[in-house]
Amino acid sequence: MVGVRQFNENEVIATALDVFWRKGLHDATMQDLAAATGVQRGSLYNAYGDKEAIFLRAFDQYTGQFLEAAGHALAHADTMTALRNFFDMIIVNMTDGSPARGCLTTRTALDAAISSTEVRQRVQDVLGRLEQLIGKTLSAAPGRRRAADANRLARVIVTFTRGLAVMERAGYSRKQLKESAATFVDAVMGA
Amino acid sequence: MVGVRQFNENEVIATALDVFWRKGLHDATMQDLAAATGVQRGSLYNAYGDKEAIFLRAFDQYTGQFLEAAGHALAHADTMTALRNFFDMIIVNMTDGSPARGCLTTRTALDAAISSTEVRQRVQDVLGRLEQLIGKTLSAAPGRRRAADANRLARVIVTFTRGLAVMERAGYSRKQLKESAATFVDAVMGA
């Protein structure tokens, strides 16, 4: 049929997210997106302009889900439990699917040098917000930690999550990643 | 001139390493390599077969240098000092050049899903060897740590270095990376 939009935007973006998640912004092609969504290339160009516009929408959807899940996992009175929940969530997130899709933010960050300012900005945003979420969780713990320390530690934790994402790509299993995360939490939080 | 090899292999591989370091295995083209080395595309195909063969040589050169530098940095009696040296080296390594080239191993790991078995194997090798180097350093410390603990912690440290590489790509400065590394070392080694 012609003349009226044939596809549901939310479905298309959700499907596009899956494609980008598996292939990355750079490697996913408009043909990939067309095949996965069932919407022809020309229609996608007409509706969104270019690949990056589609990516930005998909990425926003992704980061929204991700940060919400992170906030939920961290919402536990006991800081140790909160962090363990958080790492469980992170690791499941990146090892899910077959083959596993890895971490979209990390993959996108690695391509930052060849990406637009907008893409770079989104990566920095999501990392910054994650840092804030964790910082708040640490600060909220029974006040034995100064805010500055909590923020520094939050950045260390964010950095470690990025490391896990790389290790996943390098072939480490979910179990291995969980073990490393547990070791990290114990060591850093001084268990 | 024709009939005799016009280029020095070591120079070509060293130059190719720089190209791969800046662009990544996937994004660097034979044309990039030809332009940078001054050797024509056809000659490179004739001499090496394909792009991946050139990459493997360059990557081997890279990991050799890298692991040697890591071993040297870690060769200090005091574990804390050894780790600080190590992180300094790592961070300088990835923030060097303008624009900074980042970490080649990390970049390569992120593309593991679309790379050959050989490439994946090399990434796992270098990470495994790095882990061993660090594990030995930790085990050698005045024996308050069991070997199993040292190995687990070594993997955590390797993971953190991968995280630093991602954060560098995301735009964090050398100074910020060094601060995070310092916080990490203090937290993990219980300073």
Place this chain on the structure above:
DNA sequence: GTCAATTTTGACGATAGTGTCAATGATACT
């Protein structure tokens, strides 16, 4: 019922990259 707006569709041109190959001609060995 007519018409304007808008989406779909397939085709097109342009660009970029890969890998191959035949011709060339210098070099080194006999």
Place this chain on the structure above:
DNA sequence: AGTATCATTGACACTATCGTCAAAATTGAC
């Protein structure tokens, strides 16, 4: 000196991707 070897060179075929566009066709408004 003659000859086989081998790196160089430029051209070639092939594939993939991008972005554009005109034609077609349907809907919804007037």
